Amino acid sequence: MIKIDNTELQKLYIAFFGRPGDPSGINYWLSQANSNESLTLKKVSYELSIQAEYLQNILDNRSIESQINRFYINLFGRKSDFNCLNYLLDMVNNKQYYISDILYFLLYENHENQFVEPDQLDKDLFVLDNKVFAAKIFTQQINKSISLVNLYQPDSFSPWSSGDSFMKAAKFISNISSKKVTVQEVNTFINSLSDNPLNNPLNILTQPAIEMKNISLSIPIYCLENRSLSKSITEKVTNFTGGKLTESKNGTNIVALNNINLTIMKGERIALIGHNGSGKSSFLRLIAGIYKPTNGHIMIDVDVYPMLQKTFLTSPELTGIDACKAHYLLKHHCLSGFDKFLNEIIDFSGLGSYISLPIKTYSEGMSARLIFSILTSSPHDCLAIDEGFGTGDSDFTDRAEERMKKFMDSAATLFLASHSEELLKQFCNRGIVFSHGSIVFDGSLDAALNYYHTHDYYNKNVNK
């Protein structure tokens, strides 16, 4: 059986759609192949043949003959020869083959030996290799930046609308012939995808904000009880949540993060996805500098502002004004402009004269209003937000959501850990899926959510 890999998937994408595979699509099929051993290329070929992109954009009432010729043009840059076309038509008409089977047959069963001269066969293979090479480089380069991933997407999924970048990429691939394509040529083409050179994603997302190499984080459990935890507990009991438990001579450790390799560019907006205890919050604390890695190298070239829990710097015995002043002094180191800041907080939080009362007299909702108003009062370069950071009572929610949106939009780089897909889709474009402290998927948000929701994820990662 032919292995499902990037090369073979690119062949199918080129044949059906005439374009290189988009990173989320390629990653999706690769993850499916990893989790489902019974998945074959024939099945993938069939699935692609019934996708909206093919049915609505390309098929468009074409005859079988036209479809077969399109495969030939997309793959080899020429139409099918007469004998071969008849042979394939016969398969469809008399043996009831699907168009996806025809493509599989065309690619993998070397039928052309019967109809085509060896020279033509070599030429076809050479053209196909060139196209696949260019497609692989293209997808690889696109995958490096979330802005490029977003650029190389259809204009609309439902109803399907292909979009300019898909058509340009298809034209680029169709122009490839027997002349060898270089990486530089592919990069030049990617640069040309953006109309405005100033907005070229290749130019924007070139500065890494955070780089991690082989990062691991073990959390030691410093309590007497853990000394009595027998090895049998750490080894035999299945953990449905949380990082792996390990025993060392010093006691029990939780492997909160394991072998994380990641580059986050300035300007990226990252969704952290995963089950409870998968490592999202530990990751946020790590990039915020609250936790230090146990192993590996981390480079952080941005001020990460954590919003993890609602905590005040001052005692609850003190008033809201004191809390505001402490936060203001910590950020600005002086009280110049504090009155304006305080008025804005009072106005937005709606606390009114309660601001002069001790925080301990506030309801939970009032405390939430105050801390939310304080922390979102000024923009930050990079935010690390945990979903636990709520916005207070329902009356406040609408205003808070609007402010939170502005606040998150103002941050150049954003990390958001949440189980709310709506929230993630609103603010993020790259998704990182965590499981038991490891990154199991990293790609566009749609693909990451798709990966997270597949049954195999739960089987492989949660219930293992």
Added chain:
Amino acid sequence: MLINNLKFAYKTRRAWWYTATSRSRARFARTTLGSFWLGFSNLLSIGTLGIVYGTVFSVQDFRSYFMYLGVGLVIWNTISSSISNSPQLFAHNSSNIKNMNLKPLFYTFEEWSFQLQTFIQSFALVFFVFLFLKFSLLSNFLISSWMPLLNLFIFIYWFPLIVCLISVRFTDIAQLVPIVLQLVFLTSPILYRKESLGELAWITNINFIYKILDSLRISILKGDVNYQDSILILSVNLIGLFFTLKYLDKEAKRLPFLL
């Protein structure tokens, strides 16, 4: 790293001084006299203990004994309070330590300035009352006390911090702290004169806390400063400060997990 920490402490000085001031205000939030209670409570203790122990020790000169006891008690209370509060310092700030990327150094300086403010408020009132008994205390304090005072201020930063760091890792230490403090108090000439120890007077030579206390007390009461001793104490303080900050830097990595 040490320089960076000191830069951070300087940069955020207004914030930690303010939060410490807020704590002082919060402590007496519902009282009428507010932080004046710090001085009053000390005066009350001095008055009561002075009469009782002055009688027990058959003191001839009550006026000088009151001043001796008063200054000693105020300094001791500051040192004792700094050390006894220290094991819980990070525990009280655990939520912020786990959720904010503020260096732990911030909380240590906040605690230090809280103790400093408490000392200044306690000492000011007691000192003011003592000026009526002996006005020359003012000139003694202004001329002679700056170095012993500096030693006290440095000591109440680094020593409680090292106790705190050890206590966070080895929680049994926290249980020992009040016992040890009580023993140090009873074996230090604070309630009584050094001469009363007789042959056991040598134990004051190995009691570093007493050295800090006594040098400041003598400088205020008599205007005498043993600069050789003071420089030696300052050297020990600076070494202690250096190693404590290094230790804090090392332990900061583990701190969120220990709380």
